Amino acid sequence: MxxxxxxxxxxxxxxxxxxxxxxxxxxxxxxxxxxxxxxxGLKYFVVDLTAVSGHSMDHTLATGDIMLVDKISKNFGKKYKRGDIVIFNSPTEPWKLYVKRVVGLPGENVEIKDGDVYIDFEKLDEDYLDKGMVTEPTSDIVGWYVGEDQYFLLGDNRVKSNDSRNFGPVSRDYFMGEALMRVYPLDKFKTY
Structure with a gap:
């Protein structure tokens, strides 16, 4: 070679x-x-992890809890039911995400009186609230009509929650998804 x-x-x-x-x-x-x-694709369209920040859902959820959020159901016309925990963009500060509980459904009248929530003039049983927790209005407005495709959302800590009492019913268009389960801390694992 x-x-x-x-x-x-x-x-x-x-x-x-x-x-x-x-x-x-x-x-x-x-x-x-x-x-x-x-x-x-999974994170933005199917499921996501969201960390809780703030006290508006105390005693159900606490700051630092991490939830698995179902994001796909809303794209297929999911009708949320009373008691569901949802994650949504604040109607007044769209850059913020809020975690609240669905209390009023489309077509219902919501009223706050004597420390309780009334739906279509019947007192709502809210067994998820701390014993002794009362719901007070945060302004002169004490009653709301929930329009089509809207929901009345409240935090479980009615003393420290910026919710529908302040900004009214929330359009489903603002919803990011529904809390499926708390995955952290592990000793508080729970499905919703």
């Missing part, structure tokens, strides 16, 4: 190695991109 043949063989081997490396790199990039798209 002369020097010329040796150089040609060396170039072929180097090109083959370079091509193998590029093929492996391309496979890695495709795999990473596919995983990224799947995770992105």
């Amino acid at each position: 002369d020097n010329k043949d040796f150089e040609e063989n060396k170039d072929k081997i180097e090109n083959k190695d370079k091509n193998k490396f590029l093929a492996k790199l391309w496979d890695f990039i495709k795999t990473f991109a596919a995983i990224f798209l799947i995770v992105y």
Whole structure:
């Protein structure tokens, strides 16, 4: 084998190695991109984790609790029911997410009187509230009509909650999803 043949063989081997490396790199990039798209799709359209911040849902949820949120059902016309815990964009501060409980449903009249919530003139039994917790109006307004595709949302801590008593019923369009379960802390794991 002369020097010329040796150089040609060396170039072929180097090109083959370079091509193998590029093929492996391309496979890695495709795999990473596919995983990224799947995770992105799951997070933004199917389920997400949300951390609780604030005291508006005390004693049900506390600051630092992490919830798994169902985001897909709302895209398929989910009708939320009384007692569901939802995550939504604040109607007054859209950059903030709130966690509240569905209390009033579309087409209902909600009234607050004597420390209780009334739905269509019947007192609502709220067994999820702390014993002794009363619901007071936060302004002169004490009654609301919940329009079509709207919900009346209240925090479980009625003393420290910025909720529908302040900004009225909330359109379903503001909803991010529904709390499925608390996943952290592990000793407080609970489904909703």
